[in-house]
Amino acid sequence: MFITFEGLDFSGKTTQAQLLVEKLRALQESAGDRNHVVHFIREPGGTKISERIRAILLDKEHLEITDTAELLLFSASRSQLVSQVIIPALRKGETVVCDRYCDSTTAYQGYGRGLNLEAVRSVNRLATAGTDPDITFVVDISVVEIEHRKAKAGIAFDRMESAGKQFYERVRNGYLEIANNEPGRLVVIDGATAIQNVEHEVWQSVERKLALS
Numbered sequence: 001m002f003i004t005f006e007g008l009d010f011s012g013k014t015t016q017a018q019l020l021v022e023k024l025r026a027l028q029e030s031a032g033d034r035n036h037v038v039h040f041i042r043e044p045g046g047t048k049i050s051e052r053i054r055a056i057l058l059d060k061e062h063l064e065i066t067d068t069a070e071l072l073l074f075s076a077s078r079s080q081l082v083s084q085v086i087i088p089a090l091r092k093g094e095t096v097v098c099d100r101y102c103d104s105t106t107a108y109q110g111y112g113r114g115l116n117l118e119a120v121r122s123v124n125r126l127a128t129a130g131t132d133p134d135i136t137f138v139v140d141i142s143v144v145e146i147e148h149r150k151a152k153a154g155i156a157f158d159r160m161e162s163a164g165k166q167f168y169e170r171v172r173n174g175y176l177e178i179a180n181n182e183p184g185r186l187v188v189i190d191g192a193t194a195i196q197n198v199e200h201e202v203w204q205s206v207e208r209k210l211a212l213s
């Protein structure tokens with residue numbers, strides 16, 4: 001099974017992805033199934049090459065990166081991850097949980113930066129070799145709440161996190177539109193509620209998928 005988590009920076013999606021991985025691993029353990037691996041990866045990153053591309057993408061000094069170069073770099077990183085990690089794992093019947101995947105590219109580079117959506121779709125198809133998640137959680141949160149969380153975090157932001165409010169509004173709307181177009185794969189969850197509520201909703205959807213598979 002291939003599960004991805006999506007959402008704006010500071011939406012809490014990484015926490016939710018981690019909680020799900022712990023739960024799936026505990027489930028395997030209690031079933032005595034030590035051979036079933038649950039991979040937890042994040043994008044951009046997850047392979048030696050992809051981590052190097054990540055460093056280029058998030059470096060605050062790299063303000064000259066064009067929108068198209070940004071699209072291609074995220075996608076190059078993904079292509080490497082898909083062929084080195086995701087496809088081999090799925091072929092072995094293992095579980096892959098990924099913190100961000102190609103919906104990030106559609107939302108950030110397509111809707112956020114305003115690149116042609118059809119071109120983004122083609123690049124996504126090329127980078128993923130048609131490997132689509134079985135289920136994708138969009139942890140949805142308002143941009144106002146994101147601003148609160150950013151201010152509270154009091155940390156230095158990377159190049160992507162330094163984007164303005166309007167950019168984030170476009171990305172958020174992008175995610176909601178993608179979810180609207182593919183209701184069978186994407187599940188939108190209200191990220192403004194308590195962590196345990198979000199965790200519970202995620203688990204219910206995963207259980208439903210597991211029961212069907």
Ligand code: TYD
Pocket residue numbers: 008009010014042043044058074075099100101102104105106108109158160161
């Ligand atoms: P990261 O520090 O991993 O953020 P997060 O914890 O929110 O996932 O940085 C990834 C950044 O890159 C994040 O701002 C979203 C952005 N991004 C894109 O713009 N396009 C993409 O295809 C991906 C995978 C990420």
